[in-house]
Amino acid sequence: MENYRLNEKDTAKLLKNCRLGSPLYIFDTVTSTFDKIKEYPRLEGLTVAAKIQTAGRGRLGRSWSSEEGGVYFSFNLTPDVSPEEAAFATITCALGTVKALREYGSCSIKWPNDIVMNGKKICGILTTMTTNGSKLDYICVGTGINVNKDSFDESLPHASSIKLETGREQNENKVLASVLKSIEKVYTSYTKERILEEYSENCITIGSDVTVHYTDGRGDFTGKSLGITESGALVVQNGNNTVTVGSGEVSVRGLYGYV
Ligand code: BTN
Numbered sequence: 001m002e003n004y005r006l007n008e009k010d011t012a013k014l015l016k017n018c019r020l021g022s023p024l025y026i027f028d029t030v031t032s033t034f035d036k037i038k039e040y041p042r043l044e045g046l047t048v049a050a051k052i053q054t055a056g057r058g059r060l061g062r063s064w065s066s067e068e069g070g071v072y073f074s075f076n077l078t079p080d081v082s083p084e085e086a087a088f089a090t091i092t093c094a095l096g097t098v099k100a101l102r103e104y105g106s107c108s109i110k111w112p113n114d115i116v117m118n119g120k121k122i123c124g125i126l127t128t129m130t131t132n133g134s135k136l137d138y139i140c141v142g143t144g145i146n147v148n149k150d151s152f153d154e155s156l157p158h159a160s161s162i163k164l165e166t167g168r169e170q171n172e173n174k175v176l177a178s179v180l181k182s183i184e185k186v187y188t189s190y191t192k193e194r195i196l197e198e199y200s201e202n203c204i205t206i207g208s209d210v211t212v213h214y215t216d217g218r219g220d221f222t223g224k225s226l227g228i229t230e231s232g233a234l235v236v237q238n239g240n241n242t243v244t245v246g247s248g249e250v251s252v253r254g255l256y257g258y259v
Contacts (some may be wrong), residue, residue, distance in 0.1 A: 004173075007173065016038060029052040037214050064144050069150065069163075071175055082136060085136075091195060097125065098202050209224055211253075213251065
């Protein structure tokens, strides 16, 4: 019988000839795959995955709910780019991920890197960067995919899982392998122009009315999102005012109950 639970043997078999996921280490429980991966060399492609995280981290200092049924993983990238250009890795990984998860149902990206299926968040990506002086040392990409979770805490009303949205249990090894393969394809073979173009086509935020929530006391800025810059920042316009948001919280009208 097919084993749907995350395990090294099945995922590694599916990842033959893939640089991401090579090597691959899968654990039952870790604090965070970001912590665990630090115990290994900073090799490009090295991936650490877990079935449970006891201290999963999300964007903007939030925690990431990481019970059984999700697939949680971090992998290293060592592109030959400046720290400024490294922000683009987030865009690259979000595009690779949405292309893979589309196999399971129609989904899109909420800027910068939530993956949304039927208006619910099924996946989040957090990228960290380590520099050495003015040079980029490496990027660590952490992804949490709600694959087979049956329920979510009531504090997460906009979260869902692929299982809940498709009505079917999914093979966690196949999900992990297809996401890694897809990111690798985008990362190694797409031009920057193609990434920007396809990201924009797949991003629900772009073209929508949005509100930027500043956390530094500037309040909110509401406008229409026009697109992303070369470095992946979101451009929002309201009349003669245009702002560029590098990171932060942006609500999209019509999504997650935002009106
Ligand atoms: C977000 O807030 O949307 C990003 C969530 C990223 C969660 C993943 S799970 C694997 C990796 N380890 C962590 O502690 N966080 C990331």
